Amino acid sequence: MNVTTIVGLEVHVQLQTKTKIFCGCANRFNPDAPNTQVCPVCLGHPGTLPVMNKEAFDLSLITATALNCEIAEFTKWDRKQYFYPDLPKGYQISQYDLPFSKEGWLEIDGDDGNRRKIRINRAHLEEDAGKNIHDETGRGKDSQVDLNRAGTPLLEIVSEPDLRSGAEAKQYLEEMRLLLTFLDVSDCNMQEGSLRCDANVNLHLTDDAGQKIATPIVEVKNLNSFRAVEAAIDFEVQRQLKEYEKSGRKLCDPGVEKETRGWDANRNVSFAQRGKEDAADYRYFPDPDLVPVTVTKERIADVRAALPEAPATRRRRFEKELGLSTYDADVIVNQGRELASYFEEVVEVSGDGKQSANFVTQDVLREMKERGVEIGEFPVSASILGTIVKRVVDNKITTKSGREVFSALLEEADNDQEISTSRVDEMISERGLEVVSDTGALEEAVRSAIANCSSAVEDYRAGRKQAIGAIIGQVMKQAKGADAKAVRELIIQVIEETA
Amino acid sequence: MQLTIEDVRKVAKLARLKLTPEEEELFVDQLGNILNYVEQLNEVDTENVLPMAHTAELTNVFRTDEPKTSIDRREALSNAPSTDGKYFLVPQILEGA
Numbered sequence: 014m015n016v017t018t019i020v021g022l023e024v025h026v027q028l029q030t031k032t033k034i035f036c037g038c039a040n041r042f043n044p045d046a047p048n049t050q051v052c053p054v055c056l057g058h059p060g061t062l063p064v065m066n067k068e069a070f071d072l073s074l075i076t077a078t079a080l081n082c083e084i085a086e087f088t089k090w091d092r093k094q095y096f097y098p099d100l101p102k103g104y105q106i107s108q109y110d111l112p113f114s115k116e117g118w119l120e121i122d123g124d125d126g127n128r129r130k131i132r133i134n135r136a137h138l139e140e141d142a143g144k145n146i147h148d149e150t151g152r153g154k155d156s157q158v159d160l161n162r163a164g165t166p167l168l169e170i171v172s173e174p175d176l177r178s179g180a181e182a183k184q185y186l187e188e189m190r191l192l193l194t195f196l197d198v199s200d201c202n203m204q205e206g207s208l209r210c211d212a213n214v215n216l217h218l219t220d221d222a223g224q225k226i227a228t229p230i231v232e233v234k235n236l237n238s239f240r241a242v243e244a245a246i247d248f249e250v251q252r253q254l255k256e257y258e259k260s261g262r263k264l265c266d267p268g269v270e271k272e273t274r275g276w277d278a279n280r281n282v283s284f285a286q287r288g289k290e291d292a293a294d295y296r297y298f299p300d301p302d303l304v305p306v307t308v309t310k311e312r313i314a315d316v317r318a319a320l321p322e323a324p325a326t327r328r329r330r331f332e333k334e335l336g337l338s339t340y341d342a343d344v345i346v347n348q349g350r351e352l353a354s355y356f357e358e359v360v361e362v363s364g365d366g367k368q369s370a371n372f373v374t375q376d377v378l379r380e381m382k383e384r385g386v387e388i389g390e391f392p393v394s395a396s397i398l399g400t401i402v403k404r405v406v407d408n409k410i411t412t413k414s415g416r417e418v419f420s421a422l423l424e425e426a427d428n429d430q431e432i433s434t435s436r437v438d439e440m441i442s443e444r445g446l447e448v449v450s451d452t453g454a455l456e457e458a459v460r461s462a463i464a465n466c467s468s469a470v471e472d473y474r475a476g477r478k479q480a481i482g483a484i485i486g487q488v489m490k491q492a493k494g495a496d497a498k499a500v501r502e503l504i505i506q507v508i509e510e511t512a
Numbered sequence: 513m514q515l516t517i518e519d520v521r522k523v524a525k526l527a528r529l530k531l532t533p534e535e536e537e538l539f540v541d542q543l544g545n546i547l548n549y550v551e552q553l554n555e556v557d558t559e560n561v562l563p564m565a566h567t568a569e570l571t572n573v574f575r576t577d578e579p580k581t582s583i584d585r586r587e588a589l590s591n592a593p594s595t596d597g598k599y600f601l602v603p604q605i606l607e608g609a
């Protein structure tokens with residue numbers, strides 16, 4: 014039997030505005046001070062009027078444009094009606110039949126190794142609900158409701174069912190998060206719930222007789238990490254296969270509805286959630302409190318022209334213009350906008366993309382990881398690293414010496430010493446790291462080392478070739494910037510000449 | 513248009529209303545009458561008429577993204593039937609219910 018996994022994702026992104034979508038309350042994650050960022054509007058008191066936050070709409074336009082969506086010239090808001098304690102009005106203001114954007118795509122690295130466009134069905138702007146805190150003791154105590162989050166601007170981005178595995182879903186989410194942070198529209202902090210994901214999963218099966226079957230669609234809710242998304246989808250594939258073999262239930266069978274399941278990240282299983290009776294009867298209708306929004310073609314063109322560079326574009330530019338390998342471009346860009354900008358500054362100073370990439374992807378990333386810091390807090394600035402790399406590129410010092418200078422500067426910074434670009438050259442001369450290109454000086458060093466190591470020379474002549482190491486060491490001590498291989502050749506040459 | 517008792521029960525359930533059997537009967541008639549009244553609108557020829565999204569001929573009403581003072585928590589919780597001084601309290605929610 015041939016099994017194809019079919020996945021579509023619904024991503025909810027909190028936009029990083031200063032205030033909520035319909036009132037002036039702070040839009041800030043603040044669970045420690047519940048119900049302090051609330052007002053009559055977001056508490057849903059009667060007689061209050063919501064007014065659309067311009068910034069929330071602008072950030073939505075930027076995002077949808079970057080996702081290659083078609084922007085509607087006319088859009089409106091609708092009431093989605095259901096009762097839940099975190100929804101004080103009894104309805105959520107959302108968008109139903111006229112979302113502000115539709116039909117876009119996001120490119121990812123597919124499982125087959127090829128770049129693949131994952132289609133986006135629509136992106137619409139709505140308000141977030143509050144947060145319910147359930148009693149975990151099992152004693153049936155009351156649930157607590159915090160409405161700080163109620164009214165946070167929320168962008169819902171719905172993909173087409175174009176993803177083919179848990180790994181691809183994770184890829185899509187990683188690329189989505191990277192794009193959103195490059196656009197500066199959301200902090201995408203999953204722990205704080207700024208980026209949340211539901212996955213729609215089912216299987217297309219082709220049995221040995223060539224008959225095609227689709228299993229019922231399952232929506233897995235509340236996936237709050239990329240790992241959870243991948244694991245939940247992989248789990249669903251196995252579960253749905255077993256379920257189909259047992260029950261034979263198909264998508265098109267009468268009475269088959271979309272099932273909602275939760276994800277238990279501790280036990281790594283999905284579990285059935287009690288279905289809402291009269292599911293999906295939201296009785297949408299246009300919200301009379303909010304007027305429609307129109308967007309001109311000129312405005313759309315302006316937004317498009319002002320878009321920050323997307324991660325995918327930046328990767329391609331790093332490859333084409335700076336000569337980076339696909340791998341290095343991926344590593345740098347996937348670290349986020351700040352690191353990509355740091356890298357570009359290093360290149361600007363050093364004039365060499367490849368060498369700069371080596372230092373950034375190896376030395377800088379290693380040290381950042383060891384220290385657990387972001388690039389913004391990293392002590393060696395881009396202009397300092399750029400200067401080090403420039404000395405390497407100009408053959409003033411070897412790559413190895415460049416690494417030595419980098420580590421030494423880092424150590425000085427750790428000891429609260431002020432470091433600057435001028436310290437790079439100071440350190441090179443203090444440590445005698447200049448590449449000795451003056452052959453006369455190098456030959457002198459070799460001759461004096463040979464004179465000092467007569468026993469090593471005799472050993473070498475007697476056939477113990479490894480004895481030359483001691484002489485090389487002597488020379489390198491005097492001429493630190495020398496190339497060890499050249500030194501070795503020169504020593505052999507001098508020993509043989511004097512034989 | 514004839515409303516059924518099932519329609520009334522469904523609407524009542526969606527609105528979280530508990531109706532007595534007498535009320536259900538009563539509302540089959542009353543709601544039915546209202547619908548019949550509104551149904552007269554179907555006589556209007558709406559060919560080539562765009563659906564109206566809003567009765568006010570207004571678009572693009574925005575506010576700037578400037579913080580305003582929120583109300584304090586005590587005030588926010590003051591209308592609630594039950595609180596613990598920090599949160600609104602509601603009867604236990606069954607996850608996924």
Ligand SMILES: [Zn+2]
Nearest residue numbers: 036038052055
């Ligand atoms: Zn508010």
